[in-house]
Structure formats: C-alpha cells, structure tokens
Amino acid sequence: MVLSRIPLHWKIIAGLVLGVVWSMFSASYGLAEFTANWINPFGVIFIRLLKLIAIPLVLFSIVTGVASLSDARKLGRMGGRTIGMYLLTTAVAVSIGLLLANLFKPGERLPDSERLKNRIQYELWAQNTGVNIQDGECLSCAPENAALVQALQAEQTETDAAVSAKIEAAQKLKEGGPLQMLVDFVPENIIGAMGNMSQMLQVIVFALLFGLALISIPPATAKPAIDFFASANEAFLKLVEMVMRRAPLFIFALTAGVFSQMAGDDLGALLELFMGLGVYMSTVVVGLIVVLAGIYPLILRGVLGRSFSYKKFFADLAPAQFLAFSSSSSAATLPVTLECVTDNMKVSRSVADFVLPIGATMNMNGTSLYQAVATVFLAQMHGIDLNAGQYALITVTATLASVGSAAIPSAGLVMLVMVLSSIGLNPAWIAILFPVDRILDMSRTVVNVTGDAAVAQMVDHWEKEAES
Numbered sequence: 001m002v003l004s005r006i007p008l009h010w011k012i013i014a015g016l017v018l019g020v021v022w023s024m025f026s027a028s029y030g031l032a033e034f035t036a037n038w039i040n041p042f043g044v045i046f047i048r049l050l051k052l053i054a055i056p057l058v059l060f061s062i063v064t065g066v067a068s069l070s071d072a073r074k075l076g077r078m079g080g081r082t083i084g085m086y087l088l089t090t091a092v093a094v095s096i097g098l099l100l101a102n103l104f105k106p107g108e109r110l111p112d113s114e115r116l117k118n119r120i121q122y123e124l125w126a127q128n129t130g131v132n133i134q135d136g137e138c139l140s141c142a143p144e145n146a147a148l149v150q151a152l153q154a155e156q157t158e159t160d161a162a163v164s165a166k167i168e169a170a171q172k173l174k175e176g177g178p179l180q181m182l183v184d185f186v187p188e189n190i191i192g193a194m195g196n197m198s199q200m201l202q203v204i205v206f207a208l209l210f211g212l213a214l215i216s217i218p219p220a221t222a223k224p225a226i227d228f229f230a231s232a233n234e235a236f237l238k239l240v241e242m243v244m245r246r247a248p249l250f251i252f253a254l255t256a257g258v259f260s261q262m263a264g265d266d267l268g269a270l271l272e273l274f275m276g277l278g279v280y281m282s283t284v285v286v287g288l289i290v291v292l293a294g295i296y297p298l299i300l301r302g303v304l305g306r307s308f309s310y311k312k313f314f315a316d317l318a319p320a321q322f323l324a325f326s327s328s329s330s331a332a333t334l335p336v337t338l339e340c341v342t343d344n345m346k347v348s349r350s351v352a353d354f355v356l357p358i359g360a361t362m363n364m365n366g367t368s369l370y371q372a373v374a375t376v377f378l379a380q381m382h383g384i385d386l387n388a389g390q391y392a393l394i395t396v397t398a399t400l401a402s403v404g405s406a407a408i409p410s411a412g413l414v415m416l417v418m419v420l421s422s423i424g425l426n427p428a429w430i431a432i433l434f435p436v437d438r439i440l441d442m443s444r445t446v447v448n449v450t451g452d453a454a455v456a457q458m459v460d461h462w463e464k465e466a467e468s
C-alpha cells in the first residue's frame, strides 16, 4: 500500500492538521458535543496508553542502563554533564524570555487607564497581604486617584475555583521549606511513586539506586535480575512501537478533542481571546522558536561539529515533537522520545535511558522561558517596574520552578505561582493567562522534549569520545 510507505512523521502531521481542521469545522457547525463524545475518547485512550507505558519504562530502562555501565564513575561523569547541560540550557532559555519580554513589552499594550486601574488593584492587594512593593511608587496615595481607589476597594475580586486550586497546589509545595524539593526526590514507597505521574523523579531516584546496587553485588547474583529488567524493557519498547503505529489516528482524535474543547461552539469568542493576549502569546512563541531553531542547533553544532545536520535532527525527532504538541506532556511523550533518540539519532541506549527520563522531569527549557515571559508580562500590565534584583530572582526561581514542574499538562502554570510570589506579585494573576494556556503549554512541551533530545545527543558524543 502507498500509505504504508509514507514516513510516520508525515502521517502524524496529517493527523494533527486534520484534527485542527475538524475542530474548526465542529465549532462552526455546532458539533462540539459530538466531538467530545465520539472523537475525544480515542485521544484520551492514547494518552492513557502512553502514561501506562511511561512509568514502568522509566524504571526498567534506567535500571538496565545503569546496570550496563561498567562502573559507578561513568555514571557520575554522565550525571554531571547531563545536569550541567540541563541547567545551562534552562538559564539561556530564561534569559531569552526576559530579553524578548522587555523588547516586545507585551504588557504595555493596554490603554493607560487600564494599567492605572491594574496598578491600584495591585497596591490594594499588596496592602492587604503585607507584600512590600519594590518600585517604591504609590499611585493609590495620589489624591487624583482617590475616587478610583474607592471604587476598586468596593469591588469584590473573586478568584475562580480552577485558579484557586492551582494556587493552593503551589502553596502546598512551598510550605515545606527550602529543602522540600530535595525531600520530594526521595520516595518512601516505590509502588506509591509509580502510581503518580507527577512523582516520576522518585521513580528515577529509585531506579538509579537499584541499578547501582545491582552493579555492586557479585555479577552471578545480579544476572537474573538484570536479565529480567532488560527483557521487560524490550517488551515495553515493543509496546511503544505497537501504540505508535496507530499514532496518526490517535493524534487526530487528541488534537480534534483539545482544540474543540478550547473553541466550544463559538470560534469567534476563541479568536477574540487570542487577539487580546496576542502580543503576549507571540512573545512566548517567538522565544520558543529562537530556542528550538536557533539555540539548540547552535550548541549541537558547537559540540558535534560537522557531523551535526540541522535537517536530520528535526526529521529524526519529529514524531516525538508532534506528540509533545498534541499531548502537552513530556512524560507521556517519553516512550516515543526514547525511540526517536535511539533508533533515529543512534544515541546509545545506556545514555538515552539515563539522560531522557531525567530530562523529561527536570529539563524544561520551554516552560522556564514561558514563566519568564509571563512574569514580566503580568508586571508590565500592572504598571510595575521590576528591578535588577527581581530579574535575577526570576532567573533563579523560573529555573527551579521548571525543574519542579511535573511533566504533565499545565504544570508550568501551577509553578508560575511560585515565580510570581517570589518577587511580590499576585499569584491570582494566573487567571489572566489561564484561557490561552493550553496552546502555549502544547508549544512549550515541544521545546522541553527537544531540549532533552539535544542534551542526550551531546552526552552521547562526549561518552563516545571518552571511550575511544
């Protein structure tokens, strides 16, 4: 059949485009309910299958990867380089986000009267919550604004339930003190950790320790366990292949479902919403494109030299990138990223098995860039001048927040609460970004996944160099 000769990534793109086209059609002809009832469930099944595979695959692949290393020193070397590159790319992404947000000034497009109102609302909130306003201005103190202040004081600002739930989730994380993040890395129950997608880091920590234990006991004793993990790993990889064969259809259903949910039965309202936040969204998207198409190739070119091919890199990774876009989850995409990186890019299994699962949970360049842009945007639209100290704090907290974000949809928005709180901004402002977050989530997840694959390729190159 002709169809079977078309490369998978083209079929996936076709599924994605048809999904978007269908959602427009369904919004225009009042078919949102039909799409939700009869098409969306297949997208949900797809994500469930991928999640089902992802966690055990992380466990089996890391244990197999570590157990195949000749000594623990190699693990230390690889670990150092991996974390180093992850932090470096994240810091670069945040800086690009900050730069673009200051260049495009997406938050300053509002009329002055709106910004004044926002600013006074912010000052009232700061007074109520005891937050120190760092730019030292007080517009609510000015006599000419007295009437506006009074009117705004009378207005009850209600935070909607979805937003408060996100703020609460972030607050809970914060309550634990500065080392809580470190404590959260360590599982107390491996079955419990495996039951929760947002605890993937705990599964990784267990797998690393278990793999290390296996290479520390006599080889004859370790062999049956290593064989078991290796064979289970193969079976899970086969499962990925089986699911991916149907990916184009699944991705059609997923995209149709997601976009149709966004649009409902009123395409006009969605477009209006997008126009209102257009400059903000474009700033995020431009930043993501700069990192994706500029920074990664540049670093890869520097590390791999002439053997790096721009076209091949993106063609090799395309299935994972399109899946990341439609699923908004690096964790659900992980099985496919692993396949693309080992089968297409020829990165060795022991490197990919180690670098990618850690990257999926810790390395989120797209998310950190988005958090930087969103923070500056919100400050600008509330007439707040950020100082150098606050910019430095955004860099640190956005890096940490992206490390702490689970690799699932919308996690970056939850962690944005922390970035906002750290520089004295109102976390409830995430409500402003909420309506357009999904589409940005889809886009930043593509960058998150690409960053992991790029680092895997670099670490593989260094490992091969060290061994030759």
Ligand code: ASP
Pocket: 328, 329, 330, 331, 364, 366, 367, 405, 406, 407, 408, 409, 410, 411, 412, 413, 441, 444, 445, 448
């Ligand atoms: N959805 C993103 C991911 O899985 C995380 C985020 O919300 O930024 O990589």
